[in-house]
Amino acid sequence: MIRVRFAPSPTGYLHVGGARTALFNWLFARHNKGTFILRIEDTDQERSTEASIGEITEAMQWLGISWDEYYRQTEHSKRHQQAAQELMDRRLAYEHDGAWWFRVPEQGKITIHDALLGDISFRHEQLKDFVIRRSDGSFVYNFVVVVDDADMRITHVIRGDDHVTNTPRQILLYRALEKPLPQFAHLPMILGPDRTRLSKRHGVTSVLQYRRRGFLPEAMVNFLARLGWSYGDQEVFTRDQLVELFTLQGVGSSAAVFDEVKLHWINQQHIKAANLDRIVELVKPFALKNDLITETMWDQAGKDRLLTGARLLRDRSKTFADLASSIRILFPIPIEKEEEVVLSQHKKDLVQAIIDALDTVQEFTPKNVQEAIRTALKEKGAGLRDIAHDCRMAITGTGVGPGLFDMMSVIGRDLVKSRLKEIL
RNA sequence: GUCCCCAUCAUCUAGCGGCCUAGGAUACCGGGUUUUCAUCCCGGCGGCAGGGGUUCAAAUCCCCUUGGGGACACCA
Numbered sequence: 001m002i003r004v005r006f007a008p009s010p011t012g013y014l015h016v017g018g019a020r021t022a023l024f025n026w027l028f029a030r031h032n033k034g035t036f037i038l039r040i041e042d043t044d045q046e047r048s049t050e051a052s053i054g055e056i057t058e059a060m061q062w063l064g065i066s067w068d069e070y071y072r073q074t075e076h077s078k079r080h081q082q083a084a085q086e087l088m089d090r091r092l093a094y095e096h097d098g099a100w101w102f103r104v105p106e107q108g109k110i111t112i113h114d115a116l117l118g119d120i121s122f123r124h125e126q127l128k129d130f131v132i133r134r135s136d137g138s139f140v141y142n143f144v145v146v147v148d149d150a151d152m153r154i155t156h157v158i159r160g161d162d163h164v165t166n167t168p169r170q171i172l173l174y175r176a177l178e179k180p181l182p183q184f185a186h187l188p189m190i191l192g193p194d195r196t197r198l199s200k201r202h203g204v205t206s207v208l209q210y211r212r213r214g215f216l217p218e219a220m221v222n223f224l225a226r227l228g229w230s231y232g233d234q235e236v237f238t239r240d241q242l243v244e245l246f247t248l249q250g251v252g253s254s255a256a257v258f259d260e261v262k263l264h265w266i267n268q269q270h271i272k273a274a275n276l277d278r279i280v281e282l283v284k285p286f287a288l289k290n291d292l293i294t295e296t297m298w299d300q301a302g303k304d305r306l307l308t309g310a311r312l313l314r315d316r317s318k319t320f321a322d323l324a325s326s327i328r329i330l331f332p333i334p335i336e337k338e339e340e341v342v343l344s345q346h347k348k349d350l351v352q353a354i355i356d357a358l359d360t361v362q363e364f365t366p367k368n369v370q371e372a373i374r375t376a377l378k379e380k381g382a383g384l385r386d387i388a389h390d391c392r393m394a395i396t397g398t399g400v401g402p403g404l405f406d407m408m409s410v411i412g413r414d415l416v417k418s419r420l421k422e423i424l
Numbered sequence: 425g426u427c428c429c430c431a432u433c434a435u436c437u438a439g440c441g442g443c444c445u446a447g448g449a450u451a452c453c454g455g456g457u458u459u460u461c462a463u464c465c466c467g468g469c470g471g472c473a474g475g476g477g478u479u480c481a482a483a484u485c486c487c488c489u490u491g492g493g494g495a496c497a498c499c500a
Contacts, residue, residue, distance in 0.1 A: 009500050099498050117429065126427060126496090134498040141500045165428060179441090188430075188493090195492060223436095232444055233448040252437075255493060259435050262450045271464080288461040300474065315463040388459040400461030 002034030004156050006067075007145070010052035014059035015205040017160065017190045017198055018256060020224045024159045024187060026065045027225065027246035035230050037152060038067035042074050044146060050371035059207040063217050069152075074150055080139045082176060083147045083240060084132055092176045098135030101142075102129060102173065110168040115185035117161070122168040130169060140214040146170045150179035158248075162197075185248055186230055188255045198258050211264075214286055214320030216274065221268040226266075227256045236269050264318040271314050271323070279314060279323070280306045286324035292333040305330055308410045312402040326401070330411060335397040336338040341390050341423045348424050350387045351379055351394075355420050364413050395419045 006022040008014065014022075029036035038060070057093055086101055087093040093102050104127045106421030111121045132143035139387040150156060158240035164186050174181050185241060188350070199205065204213070222237050229251045231237075271279065280303075287293050291310070309327050318321035329335055343351065361368045384404075392404055395416050401407060408416045 005499095028490095040498065047499080057439095101498095120428065122427075131498045136498080138498085140498070159446060160494095161429065162494055166500095186429085191493075195433085197493075226436065228436090232461090233438065235436090235449050254430050256437090259450075263435065265450055268463090316461070384459050384495085392460070400462085402460095402462085404459065412435080 002029060002032045002155050003030050003037065003153055004034060004152055004158055005037035005039050005040045005149070005152065005409045007148075007159075008056055009044060009047075010049060010056060011044065011047040012052055012055075013199070013206040013208060014056045016207060016210075016224065017205070018056075019059065019063060019220075020190060020227060021160055021187060021209045022060060022065050022159070022222050023063070023221060024229070024246075025065055026067075027242055028156065028248065028376075029068075030243045031246045034067045037069040037071065037154070038317070039071045039073060039148065039152070041141070042072055043138065043141070043147075044178060045074075045138075053273075055208065055339045056095075060174075060252075063207065065221075071148075071152070073144055073148060076144070077139075080144050080147050080149060084139065084143065086178055087132070087260070093132060096146055099131045100133035101129045101164055102132045102169075102176070104130070104169075104172060107187070110171055112164070112167050112171065112184055114164075115156075115183055116188075116251055116253055118162070120164060120167075122165075122226055129337075132173075133193070137342075142166055142169050143173060146173040146177065146179075146200060149182060149402070150174065150177060154182050157182045158185045158187065162293060174417060175315060185251075187251065188253055190227055191255050191257045191267070193257060195255075195257065202258070203260075210290055214322070214324070215263070215267050216270045216282075219270040222270065223263045223266045227258065230251050231235075236266065236273075240415075242394050248381075268318045271317055271320075276307050276310055279310045283310065283327060285322050289324070292332050293328065297331055301330055305412070307408055308406075312406055312410065316401070329396045329407075335419070337393055337397045338399060339393060341393050343390060343423060345388060347387060350377060350380055350382055351391070351420055351424060353377065354391065356385070358408075358413055359416055361413070364409055366405040366409040369408050373405070391420065392424065396421045 004025040006018075008018055026036050028034070038057070040048075040053055040056075059310050084093065087102065088100060090093070091103075093100050095101070104124055106124060109121050111122045111126075112122075114120055130142065131140050133139050145339045162271065167184055167186075171181060192198045194202075204210065207220070213219070218239055221239055221242065225237065225242050225246070229246065230403070231245045231250055257382075259417050284298055288295060288298060306327070308354065310323065313323055313326045316326065352374050353376045357372040361372045374384065377387070389399060389405055392401065392407070393399055395411060396407060411419075
């Protein structure tokens with residue numbers, strides 16, 4: 001039975017690097033029908049916070065990374081004490097300056113058999129004795145992680161490769177404690193555009209920030225998975241496909257740069273594939289965010305209109321923030337125009353003809369609207385080209401967008417008419 | 425500085441000795457579709473870090489150089 005864990009320390013939000021590590025563990029567990037454990041490494045009482053634990057679990061839930069077992073490292077203090085005492089009793093550790101030190105044998109070398117990196121050797125001289133229990137009685141990371149992983153019968157330790165140099169010390173501890181070694185797999189790091197380890201100074205690294213910016217969790221998961229993992233030429237994956245296809249063999253060994261441009265593209269792919277009802281539901285908070293649109297207005301907008309609007313506009317949206325700003329035109333609020341519309345008298349006549357024509361339309365469908373407008377323009381000896389851009393600007397505030405008749409239909413007769421009158 | 429890891433287009437990557445004149449994706453640049461933009465379709469640009477080996481054959485294996493990253497705490 002495969003058992004893996006993600007072990008974040010709750011000293012801040014979940015960043016994308018941590019999320020990727022969690023994701024790979026989770027995919028590995030789900031693919032192999034194993035167990036995924038979330039273990040909060042909260043032994044650093046100074047820096048650990050409840051708020052941080054909440055942020056981390058919320059981010060994981062948002063991403064859909066579900067855990068089967070949950071632990072807090074501090075709950076295991078007696079086990080740590082017990083194990084440390086055992087090493088002391090067996091003279092594998094000694095006390096110095098009030099701290100307990102693990103004795104590293106002077107001769108020999110230690111080899112990690114890493115599932116991703118192959119064999120990596122360290123000579124004992126490089127390691128030196130190290131502290132396992134501080135003089136204040138608390139335990140050091142390298143020690144508790146081994147005790148906990150052994151107790152929890154972790155079979156595969158999948159973590160960032162910034163941990164490789166910790167691994168030989170940990171292996172020594174496994175041996176001293178007479179516990180079976182897990183399989184190690186060290187994931188390559190995620191880098192910023194400047195090729196240094198991804199951090200706050202590279203911009204947004206909080207997973208939850210991506211939710212706030214209008215990204216879909218499945219897009220985030222897809223993107224994170226493709227950072228280091230691949231499956232032939234395929235780029236877009238559903239969560240289920242990822243679970244089905246994920247293997248450690250598919251994981252590369254070189255660091256990857258976090259490319260937000262590609263994240264946007266993947267997000268767009270998932271927005272295009274998502275269920276429209278969900279799109280409408282998810283875009284709502286973005287539309288309400290800093291706008292004239294109220295909750296009531298949203299509810300009165302009409303489900304069908306919102307659905308149609310979302311369908312028409314989502315091909316142009318990389319994020320929900322994009323979609324929210326374009327879907328505003330469905331609401332009876334003033335629209336900001338990208339450019340001032342100044343019409344010649346001739347064009348004003350055309351617009352007036354269009355307004356009049358709209359009144360003759362029975363059911364306000366794209367097809368009917370088109371028919372009425374084309375007919376009206378033809379009678380004036382004009383074509384759609386002559387006035388389309390101005391009409392679009394009047395009713396949507398922008399020169400680009402979905403088909404004019406589709407837009408008029410979904411916006412609705414009254415709103416279209418009043419917006420057209422504004423430019424006369 | 426010491427130790428460890430990594431090295432294919434700008435970026436993510438396929439490639440695990442012959443299928444490679446190195447494939448896909450993003451980005452970028454054209455063209456088509458569209459009233460416009462986007463989507464979509466077609467095309468283009470662009471890379472095996474360098475040098476030695478091994479082999480009939482190397483992007484693939486080995487060594488060196490260079491470059492990049494990481495670790496060097498009584499932090500996790």
